[in-house]
Amino acid sequence: MTFFSNPVVRTLAVLAVVGVGAIASWAVLDTAFHATGDYEFCTSCHGYEPIAAAYREDTHGGNNPMGFRAACNDCHLPHDNSLHYFWVKARHGIVDPTMSLLTKPEDIDWHGIRERREEFVYDSACLNCHKYLQEASEGNRKAFRGHRRYFKDPDDYSCVECHEHVGHNRLGYHLEEMGWHKSEGEKE
Numbered sequence: 001m002t003f004f005s006n007p008v009v010r011t012l013a014v015l016a017v018v019g020v021g022a023i024a025s026w027a028v029l030d031t032a033f034h035a036t037g038d039y040e041f042c043t044s045c046h047g048y049e050p051i052a053a054a055y056r057e058d059t060h061g062g063n064n065p066m067g068f069r070a071a072c073n074d075c076h077l078p079h080d081n082s083l084h085y086f087w088v089k090a091r092h093g094i095v096d097p098t099m100s101l102l103t104k105p106e107d108i109d110w111h112g113i114r115e116r117r118e119e120f121v122y123d124s125a126c127l128n129c130h131k132y133l134q135e136a137s138e139g140n141r142k143a144f145r146g147h148r149r150y151f152k153d154p155d156d157y158s159c160v161e162c163h164e165h166v167g168h169n170r171l172g173y174h175l176e177e178m179g180w181h182k183s184e185g186e187k188e
């Protein structure tokens with residue numbers, strides 16, 4: 001029996017090749033993301049839609065006097081470690097386009113998806129920009145009061161549990177206006 005005819009060795013070899021392939025395709029995807037720019041890539045689908053309209057209406061979407069704009073991935077990718085970051089990025093690069101081929105946007109239960117917001121908006125992302133909240137003191141009431149409990153037990157809360165609609169102003173309204181109904185969940 002040669003080395004490669006051993007079924008265990010063969011399985012391991014196949015897994016190794018698949019693994020390298022997956023990493024390579026991630027790398028290609030990642031390059032593609034950067035080449036097109038996250039915003040351009042994401043809005044190629046989420047562009048002329050309620051989601052982008054609500055985003056442009058929000059502080060984070062450029063509706064502020066400084067002209068600052070947070071990228072989609074600034075909130076929708078985790079910033080805790082690079083493996084997690086890469087994994088979620090690849091998921092948006094594979095699952096999202098697949099779903100968009102299989103369904104029409106008006107048939108997707110967007111209201112239902114919003115109720116899972118804690119699964120696709122990451123505290124580590126928010127804190128990447130709002131890290132000074134942690135150092136806020138009584139002198140800055142707005143920053144201090146709401147977050148005292150959070151920083152005591154970060155695992156018990158999430159940013160979007162309280163800031164549910166941050167990033168997309170009046171998303172519920174924009175979805176309704178576009179006729180993307182579905183689900184009798186929250187609407188605002």
Ligand code: HEC
Nearest residue numbers: 042046060070071072075110113114117164165166167171
């Ligand atoms: C400041 C953080 C932030 C930024 C920046 C941001 N989002 Fe969001 N996103 C959220 C939050 C929070 C929700 C849930 C909003 C709600 O339920 O009202 C959400 C919801 C979504 C949803 C689900 C919408 C639905 O109706 O089910 C999609 C898709 C989405 N965002 C895509 C994007 C895209 C594309 C961009 C860039 C153009 C972007 N987001 C920028 C925080 C953000």
Ligand code: HEC
Nearest residue numbers: 041042044045046072073076092096097099100108113120
């Ligand atoms: C090819 C079209 C397409 C592209 C490109 C795309 N999306 Fe999506 N996205 C979709 C569709 C369709 C859904 C609904 C999927 C479903 O039914 O779960 C979705 C769902 C989402 C959701 C909410 C659901 C979840 O579980 O995550 C977020 C957040 C999101 N996209 C963000 C992004 C971001 C950020 C980018 C850019 C990195 C992006 N999308 C690129 C089509 C796309």
Ligand code: HEC
Nearest residue numbers: 059060068070071074075121125126129130159160163166
């Ligand atoms: C790319 C940087 C960046 C990211 C990521 C980001 N923010 Fe912000 N955020 C800002 C800036 C800049 C402002 C406007 C100045 C200010 O009020 O501090 C702001 C304003 C806010 C405000 C007050 C004003 C308003 O319109 O709501 C809240 C609340 C907020 N952010 C929460 C969040 C939450 C929650 C997340 C994560 C889902 C998040 N931010 C992600 C940069 C960011």
Ligand code: HEC
Nearest residue numbers: 123126127130140142143146147150157158159161162163
């Ligand atoms: C338990 C609810 C709760 C949680 C969890 C929470 N916040 Fe807040 N946040 C508040 C309240 C309340 C305010 C004050 C709002 C006001 O008075 O306008 C606030 C205000 C803010 C502001 C504006 C501060 C200022 O100086 O004006 C930012 C930015 C912000 N939160 C970001 C975040 C981020 C990022 C997270 C997650 C790390 C988070 N919040 C988690 C309740 C919460």
